Amino acid sequence: MFKKLFEFILPARSSFVIEEIDPIRNVVVLEDKQFGIRAEVNIGNKELKTAKIAGPYCVVLHYKDGTSKKARFMK
Numbered sequence: 001m002f003k004k005l006f007e008f009i010l011p012a013r014s015s016f017v018i019e020e021i022d023p024i025r026n027v028v029v030l031e032d033k034q035f036g037i038r039a040e041v042n043i044g045n046k047e048l049k050t051a052k053i054a055g056p057y058c059v060v061l062h063y064k065d066g067t068s069k070k071a072r073f074m075k
Helices: 002-009
Strands: 016-022 027-032 037-042 048-055 058-063 068-072
Touching (some): 027 048, 027 058
Antiparallel strands (some): 016 027, 048 058, 058 068
């Protein structure tokens, strides 16, 4: 409950949004709506359940087997 309240009061600051999840190429496509910059993050060999922006230049990938991976982009 406190986590949801904290996320509501102080949301993650990122101008990137998840534009597309491409299972054929195994990438998550992210786009900065302010500047029009696109970035791709490799999913890997596992089947992806969800992807969520975790902060500036960081995305969390949740897989169907219960594991998760934090990936940075725009290094």
